[in-house]
Amino acid sequence: MSKKLTKRGEDYSKWYNELVVKADLAENSGVRGMMVIKPYGYAIWEKMQAELDRMFKETGHENAYFPLLIPKSYFNKEASHDDGFAKECAVVTHYRLKTSEDGKEIIVDENAKLEEELIIRPTSETIIWDSFRKWIQSYRDLPLLINQWSNVVRWEMRTRLFLRTAEFLWQEGHTAHETKNEALEEALKMQGVYADFAENFMAMPVIKGEKTENERFAGALSTYTIEALMQDGKALQAGTSHFLGQNFAKAFDVKYTTNEGKQEFVWATSWGVSTRLMGALVMTHSDDFGLVLPPKLAPIQLVIVPIYKSDEQLEAINEKVEKMMVELKAKGVSVKYDKRTTHKPGWKFAEYELKGVPLRIAIGPRDLENNTIELARRDILSKEIVSQENIAEKVKTLLEKIQDNLFNKALDFRNNLITEVDNFEEFKEVLKDKGGFISAHWDGTSETEDQIKNLTKATIRCIPLDTKDEEGICVFTGNKSSRRVLFAKAY
RNA sequence: CGGGGUGUAGCGUAGCCCGGUUAUCGCGCCACGUUUGGGACGUGGAGGCCGCAGGUUCGAAUCCUGCCACCCCGACCA
Numbered sequence: 001m002s003k004k005l006t007k008r009g010e011d012y013s014k015w016y017n018e019l020v021v022k023a024d025l026a027e028n029s030g031v032r033g034m035m036v037i038k039p040y041g042y043a044i045w046e047k048m049q050a051e052l053d054r055m056f057k058e059t060g061h062e063n064a065y066f067p068l069l070i071p072k073s074y075f076n077k078e079a080s081h082d083d084g085f086a087k088e089c090a091v092v093t094h095y096r097l098k099t100s101e102d103g104k105e106i107i108v109d110e111n112a113k114l115e116e117e118l119i120i121r122p123t124s125e126t127i128i129w130d131s132f133r134k135w136i137q138s139y140r141d142l143p144l145l146i147n148q149w150s151n152v153v154r155w156e157m158r159t160r161l162f163l164r165t166a167e168f169l170w171q172e173g174h175t176a177h178e179t180k181n182e183a184l185e186e187a188l189k190m191q192g193v194y195a196d197f198a199e200n201f202m203a204m205p206v207i208k209g210e211k212t213e214n215e216r217f218a219g220a221l222s223t224y225t226i227e228a229l230m231q232d233g234k235a236l237q238a239g240t241s242h243f244l245g246q247n248f249a250k251a252f253d254v255k256y257t258t259n260e261g262k263q264e265f266v267w268a269t270s271w272g273v274s275t276r277l278m279g280a281l282v283m284t285h286s287d288d289f290g291l292v293l294p295p296k297l298a299p300i301q302l303v304i305v306p307i308y309k310s311d312e313q314l315e316a317i318n319e320k321v322e323k324m325m326v327e328l329k330a331k332g333v334s335v336k337y338d339k340r341t342t343h344k345p346g347w348k349f350a351e352y353e354l355k356g357v358p359l360r361i362a363i364g365p366r367d368l369e370n371n372t373i374e375l376a377r378r379d380i381l382s383k384e385i386v387s388q389e390n391i392a393e394k395v396k397t398l399l400e401k402i403q404d405n406l407f408n409k410a411l412d413f414r415n416n417l418i419t420e421v422d423n424f425e426e427f428k429e430v431l432k433d434k435g436g437f438i439s440a441h442w443d444g445t446s447e448t449e450d451q452i453k454n455l456t457k458a459t460i461r462c463i464p465l466d467t468k469d470e471e472g473i474c475v476f477t478g479n480k481s482s483r484r485v486l487f488a489k490a491y
Numbered sequence: 492c493g494g495g496g497u498g499u500a501g502c503g504u505a506g507c508c509c510g511g512u513u514a515u516c517g518c519g520c521c522a523c524g525u526u527u528g529g530g531a532c533g534u535g536g537a538g539g540c541c542g543c544a545g546g547u548u549c550g551a552a553u554c555c556u557g558c559c560a561c562c563c564c565g566a567c568c569a
Contacts, residue, residue, distance in 0.1 A: 004530095028561095032560090032561090087567070087568090088567075088568075123569095152569095154568075154569080156567075156568060156569095157492090157566080157567055157568080158567085158568090163569085164568065164569070168569075170569080217569095236569095237569065238569090239569090240569075272569080273569085274569055275569095276569055305528095307527070307528050308527070309526090309527065341527090343527095343530090344526080344527050344529090344530075344531065345527065345528065345529070345530095346527085346528085346529035346530050346531080347527095347529085347530045347531090348529090348530090349528095349529050349530080350529070350530045351530080353529095362528065362529095364527095364528055365528090366528075367528095374528075491569090
């Protein structure tokens with residue numbers, strides 16, 4: 001079995017690529033930049049989806065589905081949106097293939113050229129707002145709170161499994177509101193939902209903040225973000241929520257009648273998270289032995305491996321384990337009993353470690369005699385012999401402990417990598433030697449941000465929401481600044 | 492799209508400069524046997540249009556030309 005992983009310290013990027021493939025999460029496909037999400041990886045995504053979907057519905061949203069293809073003309077109705085995405089759109093130009101003259105290959109039928117080209121959605125604002133126009137007449141139709149689970153295509157130059165793929169899965173929320181304030185509140189509320197999900201389910205601490213103009217979504221008036229920090233000290237934008245003002249309402253002519261009989265444009269938001277979260281999950285917790293999954297998102301929370309010499313022993317173990325399984329399942333633990341005879345225990349141990357299963361029970365002849373089991377934790381790689389009494393309760397408690405431990409560990413790591421810096425020399429040093437977030441004063445101009453980016457590759461990840469006013473001078477220009485922002489190199 | 496590199500079995504590779512029997516080795520796969528508390532061992536076996544298309548030659552994985560794909564470094568990005 002050549003499943004030896006590259007160590008994180010040797011080459012973080014290589015470690016990540018190998019881990020995603022070896023843990024059976026995803027692989028590259030025959031289509032440039034597009035991945036195959038394998039069953040184990042998809043199972044994790046499904047858990048994320050289920051939880052997020054529940055949270056969206058709890059906050060009043062409904063799911064709907066809009067077309068994959070968008071008429072090109074819709075696209076340039078909102079100018080900045082068009083600018084932002086035009087460079088990375090896949091375009092459908094024909095609707096039929098035919099056999100070539102020599103009968104050897106299938107070619108595009110030039111007679112089947114579309115009147116108007118169709119864009120494969122890079123995001124769905126335009127096609128959704130075309131529908132919203134028909135759905136919204138009166139203030140009584142508002143707010144309109146819609147979410148869509150879908151795939152989108154963005155023709156990226158350089159791709160990496162989960163982190164940046166030419167096609168990815170995501171959800172996109174699109175809402176319309178009567179007032180500016182209500183829309184702003186919605187955008188912030190959804191940022192909160194994302195932060196809650198990241199921290200309480202992914203066990204990934206995030207910083208809530210607002211994007212600067214440079215980093216803002218194409219077509220948005222403000223973009224709220226949750227920013228996470230990966231183990232190599234680079235930041236990852238994990239989710240965004242946009243306040244779109246009336247831009248799309250005006251572009252698609254979406255007006256409503258107020259209770260005073262006046263015509264007004266609606267106010268909008270959109271927000272999304274994608275399969276990129278899978279990459280974030282991997283890079284937040286995993287180690288040199290493989291994936292480490294937080295129990296709340298692990299498809300298998302506990303695996304049981306039998307150890308035996310004879311068929312009789314295996315049968316005795318089976319009997320014991322079947323009883324345990326009933327107890328465990330009753331407590332809601334997702335448990336797998338791997339009694340395959342085709343692999344040895346040592347092989348299974350290594351395999352489930354690689355796949356990040358939070359807890360493992362090994363049970364063999366010795367345990368049958370002593371009424372014990374061996375219980376192993378993935379997060380800290382510990383093993384202990386415990387009594388079989390109350391096993392479900394113990395497992396349940398441990399799973400919660402692991403979930404907390406992963407979050408706290410990631411939080412400590414993140415907090416240690418936020419450095420306050422007051423001059424540009426120090427800025428460059430910290431960025432080079434330590435990495436992570438740099439908290440520094442900035443004069444608020446795009447020019448300064450651009451120059452810093454060109455010199456250091458660091459960008460402003462966000463203006464943290466909880467930032468306090470503090471007089472200072474810009475780390476680059478020395479101009480006045482009233483608060484610190486967070487810089488980092490980002491994925 | 493610029494600069495560099497690589498294509499040989501499912502995966503990783505040797506051979507290529509300097510053309511010459513049946514294309515090397517490891518992992519994985521299949522069968523049988525022995526094994527099973529941290530990735531077992533033995534014996535046997537299957538699997539290749541050497542990226543594609545041309546050319547040079549008695550003879551091409553090897554030399555030449557063109558094309559394609561992928562990887563790395565830049566510009567672009569959730």
